[in-house]
Amino acid sequence: MAGNLLSSEEKSLPRSIQEMSIDGDEPSPQFVVKGNSIVSKETATELIQIPIIDLSLLSSSEAELEKLKSALSSAGCFQKVREVAKQFFALPEEEKQKYARAVNESEGYGNDRIVSEKQVLDWSYRLTLRVFPRDKRRLSLWPKNPSDFSDTLEEFSTKVKSVMDYLSRSMARSLNLEEDSFLNQFGEQPLMLARFNFYPRCSRPDLVLGVKPHTDRSGITVLLQDKEVEGLQILVDDKWVNVPTIPDALVVNLGDQMQIMSNGIFKSPMHRVVTNTEKLRMSVAMFNEPEPENEIGPVEGLIDETRPRLYRNMKNYGDINYRCYQEGKIALETVKIAHNSDQK
Numbered sequence: 001m002a003g004n005l006l007s008s009e010e011k012s013l014p015r016s017i018q019e020m021s022i023d024g025d026e027p028s029p030q031f032v033v034k035g036n037s038i039v040s041k042e043t044a045t046e047l048i049q050i051p052i053i054d055l056s057l058l059s060s061s062e063a064e065l066e067k068l069k070s071a072l073s074s075a076g077c078f079q080k081v082r083e084v085a086k087q088f089f090a091l092p093e094e095e096k097q098k099y100a101r102a103v104n105e106s107e108g109y110g111n112d113r114i115v116s117e118k119q120v121l122d123w124s125y126r127l128t129l130r131v132f133p134r135d136k137r138r139l140s141l142w143p144k145n146p147s148d149f150s151d152t153l154e155e156f157s158t159k160v161k162s163v164m165d166y167l168s169r170s171m172a173r174s175l176n177l178e179e180d181s182f183l184n185q186f187g188e189q190p191l192m193l194a195r196f197n198f199y200p201r202c203s204r205p206d207l208v209l210g211v212k213p214h215t216d217r218s219g220i221t222v223l224l225q226d227k228e229v230e231g232l233q234i235l236v237d238d239k240w241v242n243v244p245t246i247p248d249a250l251v252v253n254l255g256d257q258m259q260i261m262s263n264g265i266f267k268s269p270m271h272r273v274v275t276n277t278e279k280l281r282m283s284v285a286m287f288n289e290p291e292p293e294n295e296i297g298p299v300e301g302l303i304d305e306t307r308p309r310l311y312r313n314m315k316n317y318g319d320i321n322y323r324c325y326q327e328g329k330i331a332l333e334t335v336k337i338a339h340n341s342d343q344k
């Protein structure tokens with residue numbers, strides 16, 4: 001793609017988001033989203049209900065339900081995660097820089113990785129950490145301050161993992177499949193990534209997004225939203241719809257790899273995060289992914305004459321997705337199988 005920078009040239013910004021945010025300045029041009037077909041769709045004014053699911057209704061066995069209940073029962077767990085995230089982002093910049101993302105790496109603290117001069121940047125700071133498999137953790141990037149950050153993340157990740165596994169089994173059952181049909185594709189050592197998102201105030205929400213429109217590359221994403229500040233929107237029937245904040249609920253968002261494994265039955269929704277002038281916002285997104293060396297593809301039981309195979313089998317979709325992003329392509333489209341009926 002024209003305008004790509006060489007890897008060693010990853011650029012930093014002349015003025016930080018934080019400086020522009022504090023001074024209420026006009027965001028620099030790299031952050032201004034230029035109208036394209038997805039960005040410029042209107043925001044729905046009518047309230048569209050996001051389904052709220054009581055997880056206990058999905059269980060097929062008492063034992064499974066008990067396990068999930070005990071995982072989620074400790075009071076205040078969600079609030080604790082929000083607190084350590086808030087304390088970390090409130091630290092002086094020099095302190096946060098101790099955990100800075102290295103050039104061309106994705107783990108650590110920082111802003112968007114700048115891969116092209118044409119790229120429009122997100123108005124956000126992130127701390128990205130791999131939590132599973134445990135032996136792949138880069139503990140030097142896990143904040144020592146606040147002191148309970150690591151324990152809190154460990155506890156939360158373990159709980160979120162049981163929610164994700166539970167959802168994978170419930171989703172398989174809902175399609176009359178063996179309950180491990182999706183989970184099996186994640187392999188022995190599935191990945192899980194935690195991403196703490198921090199969105200400073202922005203003087204121009206009409207021009208600047210916290211996160212540009214995207215679908216997640218994960219299998220399942222579990223999102224702990226800010227308790228008070230909305231910002232997440234999903235594209236429904238061609239309109240952006242606000243996802244409400246519900247303090248004690250997790251938002252479940254399916255990612256591309258679940259769309260692939262379900263042969264297109266479950267959809268990976270397009271979503272984005274808007275900015276606002278008044279309040280900063282935080283969220284914690286947890287993504288699971290199959291082990292990169294494991295081959296994934298549509299579950300056999302979901303392929304038949306009426307629903308032909310939509311996607312090829314593949315390894316390391318994460319890498320395919322990243323390369324497509326750099327080239328401005330939609331990753332799911334590149335792994336799709338063309339059928340005659342598509343070529344009208």
Ligand SMILES: O=C(O)CCC(=O)C(=O)O
Nearest residue numbers: 195197211232273283285
């Ligand atoms: O902050 C949010 O609500 C969503 C963030 C998101 O979409 C992501 O991290 O992939």
Ligand SMILES: [Fe+2]
Nearest residue numbers: 214215216271
């Ligand atoms: Fe996302």
